[in-house]
Amino acid sequence: MSDERAVIAKRVDSGATADTSEITDLARSAGYEVVGELTQRRKEDAAFHFGEGKVEELAALVAETDASVVIVDNRLGPYQTYNIGGKLPEGVEVIDRFTLILEIFGQRAQTRKAQLQVELAELRYELPRAEAKASLAKRDERPGFMGLGEYDESRERDIKAQISNITDELDAIADKEETRREQRRESGFDLVALAGYTNAGKSTLLRQLAAELDVDENENRHPDLQRTAESEDRLFTTLGTTTRRAETGKRNVLLTDTVGFVSDLPHWLVESFQSTLDSVYRADLVLLVVDASESVEQMREKLVTCHDTLYQRNEAPIVTVLNKIDRVDPEELARKQDALTALAPNPVTVSGLTGENVDALRDRVEAELPDWREERLLLPMTDDTMSLVSWIHDHGHVETETYDDDHVTLAFEASPAVVEQARSKAERLTTSAGEEATEAQRERSAQTDEPAQTDGGPSA
Ligand SMILES: Nc1nc2c(ncn2[C@@H]2O[C@H](COP(=O)(O)OP(=O)(O)OP(=O)(O)O)[C@@H](O)[C@H]2O)c(=O)[nH]1
Ligand SMILES: [Mg+2]
Known part of the structure; x- marks a missing residue:
């Protein structure tokens, strides 16, 4: 944490209003003490980005507040950064939004x-x-x-x-993570990912839905509950991915929490977090978490940001989750829901903090997951049959199980990947049972060959 004093500066085109709340939150998340701010409404100046007079004002504010950093919430060219720096008191650093975000990421990595x-x-x-x-x-x-x-x-x-x-x-x-996702699917897990703007409450919801401890060893860290899926009222609390088992009912769900989105990120930054975002893009279902205690305008803007990032690569269905309903009265919530139907049709409303409606969210997850397939298998009784039966119990949901002298009949539901595997395992059983049977028959007919011939021969 830097503990440095920072002044925020932001320019918007004429007609727009300069909102500095997010850049202030970002600065605080990086550990800066925000000691002043300055905004300007004018078109961009090629040399200074701001008007030159405004930069002089900025220099005075920096001196007055004894700041050591100026954080500019605009895209600055290298020369603009240099020129602004030249006007400021000696040693004062100028950083932009992306450098600030990278600084936060660097601290959290x-x-x-x-x-x-x-x-x-x-x-x-x-x-x-x-x-x-x-x-x-x-x-x-x-x-x-x-x-x-x-x-x-x-x-x-x-x-x-x-x-x-x-x-x-x-x-x-x-590649390794993709292989692991495939293994998990083959083990009968559905992969659900939490996505959404930073600070929406993803990690809080993960803890509500999680049944057990961390299952993710991939991030090479100690499975320390205190450290994983932490929540804090600051931006970008979570940077890596945390995966936990969630109990939703019949299905075995692995729920993954990951880095939050933020607006106006250049594509190279998003691209750099590709493999982290893969756990979202390649999930079976995405829960898009939105902070419902914010204004409709803020919610809309953040939804658009999330959709922009998601729809580039996302393959899974998306369910919008309006979180923090403990902070909104029901009428207001209904009004917000109405205003946002185009962007967030049929959302689930919950509070990750109080646990209100989390059961409805579980039901919804269960309902939205890609359908399991129904399958019926007739298994011959061999030495390996019971281990296949228990494998199917572990990886799917068995409806009925009936035994007769030399067969087991199983009716079950499971994911396509599991049904596929169960079939091929069953086929192997049948083949080996077939071979055993042929073997036994051959042995039997070897024994009965002679008498058959003697029977058939002389008596014919
Ligand atoms: N009142 C209220 N606060 C909540 C709720 N869910 C989360 N919060 C608070 O919101 C803040 C952010 O929650 P997190 O779970 O860390 O949010 P996140 O989406 O994981 O954030 P990043 O990891 O930064 O992307 C914390 O202070 C939480 O305690 C809720 O349902 N109600
Ligand atoms: Mg988080």
Whole structure:
């Protein structure tokens, strides 16, 4: 945590209003003490982003509040950053929204994967800046000198090499995780992911729905309940993924909590968190959590941000969950629900804090999961039959089970992947039972061959 004093600055085009609440929350989440703010409504200035007079005002505010950082909630070009910095008291740093978010991510990254993702995002942020510097320096370079140009070019090559190494390592992690998702599906689990804007209450809901401790060993950290799925009233509390078993009824659900969304993120940042977001994109069902205690406008904006991120790659059905209903009276909730039907049709309303309506959410999860298939298998009695029967019990839901002398008949429901496996296991049983039977028959006929012939021969 930085404990530094920061001044917030934001520019909007004329006609718009500058809302600084989110950037202030982000700054506090990163550990800054926000000691002042300054907004301006005007078109962008090429050199300073703000008007030059406004930057002088900013410098005065920084001096007055003894701030050491200026956080600008706009996309600043490298030169604009430099020019603003030049007007400020010595040593005051200028950072933008993305640098701030990266700073938070850097503080929260506890696992190898999260650290790699943050590093990748930082390098992708730096690359175009290094490229610009290298080409500028090259232009000014004099022959025969080991000038800046060469230094910057090697920095550029270095960044590219690092990006490619990290991407390879992240790809390998993503492959492993994909394999594990497949194994979990084959083990009869449905994969449900919590998605939504940061601070919506995803981790709180995970704890409400979870039945058991962590099942996720992937993030290489101790399965310490205090640390996983933590909730706090700050942005980006959760960065890695946490998976827990959830009891919903018949189905075995694995519920995954992951990083929250935030508006106006450049695509390279979202891309860097690809393998974390895969647990959302590749789920069987996504619960999109929204903070219902906010205004309709805020909810709408955040829903749009989430949809933008989700619909790029998401393959699963989405259920919207309006959370924090303990903070909204019923009439207001109904009004909000009405206003948002286009974006959030048929939502579930819950409170992750009080547990209100969480049972309805469980039912809804059960109802929305891709249908299980019904299957009926006739299994011959062999030495391995009972272990298949108990496997089916573990991975699906057995409706009836009947025995006769040499068969078991099972009627059950399970996911397509499990039904598929049960069938092939049953086939193997039947084949080996068949072979045993043929073997037995051969033995029997070997014994009966002689008498048959003697029987048939002379008496015929
Ligand atoms: N009143 C109320 N507060 C809630 C509810 N659910 C969560 N909160 C609070 O909202 C804040 C954020 O909750 P989290 O569960 O950390 O939110 P998150 O979506 O996991 O946030 P990130 O990990 O930052 O993406 C915490 O202070 C929670 O205690 C709710 O139903 N009612
Ligand atoms: Mg969280």
